[in-house]
Amino acid sequence: MSHPLSVWSSEQLLGALHEDNGFFGYSVEWLVRPDQPFHILARILLSCYQRRFFVDLERECWMSRTVITYGTFDMFHIGHLRLLKRMHEMGERLIVGLSTDEFNALKGKKALVPYEERREIVEAIGFVDLVIPERSWEQKVEDIRQHNVDCFVMGNDWAGQFDDLKELCEVVYLERTRGVSSTELRQTLGRLVSDELEIAHVLQLLKSMHANLE
Numbered sequence: 050m051s052h053p054l055s056v057w058s059s060e061q062l063l064g065a066l067h068e069d070n071g072f073f074g075y076s077v078e079w080l081v082r083p084d085q086p087f088h089i090l091a092r093i094l095l096s097c098y099q100r101r102f103f104v105d106l107e108r109e110c111w112m113s114r115t116v117i118t119y120g121t122f123d124m125f126h127i128g129h130l131r132l133l134k135r136m137h138e139m140g141e142r143l144i145v146g147l148s149t150d151e152f153n154a155l156k157g158k159k160a161l162v163p164y165e166e167r168r169e170i171v172e173a174i175g176f177v178d179l180v181i182p183e184r185s186w187e188q189k190v191e192d193i194r195q196h197n198v199d200c201f202v203m204g205n206d207w208a209g210q211f212d213d214l215k216e217l218c219e220v221v222y223l224e225r226t227r228g229v230s231s232t233e234l235r236q237t238l239g240r241l242v243s244d245e246l247e248i249a250h251v252l253q254l255l256k257s258m259h260a261n262l263e
Contacts, residue, residue, distance in 0.1 A: 114140030114199040121148040123160040128226035137176040146183040
């Protein structure tokens with residue numbers, strides 16, 4: 050059986066190649082000459098179409114991926130937003146496992162913003178597709194299986210700590226936004242509150258001294 054391209058003329062092959070010209074970011078003019086044999090032109094055209102097919106296939110597979118991450122997302126800030134946006138760009142569907150107040154207590158930490166309000170904030174982000182409660186360390190394995198996760202992503206401050214999940218999916222650690230974190234915000238807020246309490250204490254002492262002088 051003859052190949053479908055065999056019914057094409059050399060002029061038709063040349064026209065198809067020039068229509069495809071530039072798709073891969075470079076010109077095929079240097080490769081195609083009107084005097085080239087028919088079978089060479091056909092092979093070049095098939096190669097271009099095959100490359101186009103695999104590029105499209107790779108793009109489709111990439112964009113159909115499900116990405117999952119976990120965190121407290123307390124005092125939601127620009128660093129959180131940028132990190133989630135980068136995770137969203139790694140696939141089509143982004144799931145966020147949000148630490149509950151009870152789980153944070155088990156971890157020895159306390160969020161300033163309660164779980165329900167943190168959940169409402171994260172759910173309001175347009176590129177977050179699903180928010181689920183994180184109640185334990187162990188649930189990640191089941192979450193990955195239940196939601197058919199392709200990629201597990203965390204900030205690089207967790208680097209290496211979830212490598213055991215590589216048996217289930219890809220594991221990626223992304224660099225966080227420098228100079229901003231919930232911990233730093235809490236520390237700054239703590240200093241401000243401490244300063245205010247100290248000022249209030251000094252004012253109280255001054256009032257007492259003024260009362261004694263009277």
